[in-house]
Amino acid sequence: MTPRKAHPLPGHRPSRSFARSWTVVAIAAASALALAGCSSSDGADKEPAADAKPQLSVTGAYMPEPVTKDMGGGFLTIANKGGADKLTSVTTESAKSAGLHETVDQKMKMVKAFDIPAGGALKLERGGNHIMFHDLTELPKKGDKIAVELHFEKSAPIKAELDVKAPTYNPHSH
Template sequence: MSPRGARTTAAALAAVAALGLAGCSEASPELRVSGAYVPEPVDGRMAGGFLTVHNSGEGADRLTSVSSPDAGKVALHTTEDGRMEHVDSLPVPAGGELELRRGGSHLMLTELSGKPVEGERVQLVLHFEESDPIEVEAPVESATHVPDAQRK
């Protein structure tokens, strides 16, 4: 092959590779939230938050923070071996879900503006690495509420 032919072939391969990489970056998450609730806390100092983020898209995402006008701080927590730990983000897998539930990963709302009472709603704004924020109104349920999906 002549030097000119080799350059043309190399350029064509580079163009094909670039198109392939561009195609990979088009995979994006498609998020929705369901099952959000906040159990009525024992006192007005802190409350837990639970919900499921569904991702029907082909791209993964990460829940990076949550804010609320009803709480000064909202932390992301995991629970392993009965120990709660603060984390900076939680994965939302492509074609999967992130479940925040009792005994597992969850939200911890602190510096509450008032004690949430059963029947009220708590405003949450979920922030993601890739996707736009999602606003959620989480109903305040009884302190012992467990959704049917989590009952064994």
């Protein structure tokens, strides 16, 4: 027979049912804390409903300084905290025309629109989807700003300014 270990409180031995009750309470409390850590009380982790109104904002807008007035590229991110939308066009007074382009297998192709997912973002970046400016009215220099208006399928237009950066600028390396 194995001797029992002494209890830390002399003369006191909890019953087995008492010990089991505390074990159950401890497990329940730990589970509740773990579940609470997986969600937020403000609903920020919930995906927007499919029919929710888009909530768009623009960040990181820039244009690398173009070499000639013939063409230039524009890059930015459109974040969306609401329902899905589409970027359908871009207008500017700084170029004769501006269009939406995608790059597939290192070839550019004009597209009619870019999807902006619900609760997601559309990233226009070097080597991928971008805004293409044709026949710039003036050759922009580093430090200038190019005003654009972004047009969407559901949302009102958004005005944004693209900061003209060095020709080799890449936000991923800065």
